[in-house]
Amino acid sequence: MGQVQNNNKSVLKNVFNKDFIISAIIPILIFTVFDKYGMTLEGIILTGVWSIGVVCINYVKEKTLNALATMSAVFAGIGLIGTVVSKNPTFYLIAPIVQDILVAAIFFGSLLFKRSLIQIIVEQSYLKNAPEEVKNRPQFRTIMKQLSIIWGFVCMSQALVRIVLLYTASISTYYAISTAYGNISTPVMIAFSIMFPKWYSRRSRQGAQN
Template sequence: MEKPIKPDKKYSIVKNIFNKDFIISAIIPLLIYGVATKCSTELIGLILSGIWCIAVVIVNYFMSKTINFLATIGAVFNGIGLIGTIISKSPTFYLATPIVEDFLFAFILIMSIFLSHPIIQVVAEQSFLNNVPKSIKDNPKYKSSWNIITAAWAAINILQATVRIIILNYFSIKVYYTISNIYSGISIPLFIAASIIFSKWYLTH
């Protein structure tokens, strides 16, 4: 009988969502945005919070010497949004960047299904499943489970892009930015936890 897949450490969904990284990457940018907005303009607030988010990814890379795929993609789009915002002097450019990111990431996810290792499988194994036995990785159901999970992530990204569009068009910039930032901080660890649970369930049924 195969050994069950276990994360390297006991996985707690709550602890892995509301942790130090959540405060640094989600709460602090909101505080920077809020303070800067009161002192100057929303544009300055968005630019400063965007710089903070990029700096966090860069510092984490130099500290850990590893590349986090999801964080790197977020930093790249943050940079694009930041440059576009500075050039256009319009907050809308920066706020629309996550929507473009969601659609593009969904496309990348779908394409990765045709590779030997779907992106979500790589991310999960990099962060939480380092000890998966080779015999389980060679199991066709293991690869199939991550294909299903990756397709689900793509669908979720398309859905959240649609929701972002609705919020951006019908609510204030402050409401949109707050919801978008907090959701991003919570959703990724939650989705990864659900992915690991589903993969373990799929292999045993």
């Protein structure tokens, strides 16, 4: 029981950390303030620049590009440019929906390759020092493919939630929930992607012993 509680605390700590405040809370506060004073377009532009800047700063500090962060930065950039050109905040708000759908398609499409997308992400960011023998095990790759399927469905669910909010809620509410939801679901899924293979392997060993 104590180990489970520690694992839960560890996951929560990894989700609600300094990066969460910088990448989720601050953009929400910026946009909410600007939108409240009728400066929605300016708020969109500023939060877009902020989000892209966070990715760039992390790259300068760590010298590596996380696949998911890179895709988010690319779509944020496209949404930002479209918003400035069209002068329509909706353009920026639709970008995450398109991103979710395309990322889901990429996750499902990666199942056709030797290494699925989530395996690349996990190995790139969290299993850098893991032996190649572990990474090349058929069981490990099978688990990663299963996780890629789960990721695909999570991305599709995010897109559906955002579409519903876009047509039923205010712009501020949509942006706040969409940003917070995306910044919570991604680290939770990454934590799950790391813990699930360990749990699965432990369960398989126990089954073999019985």
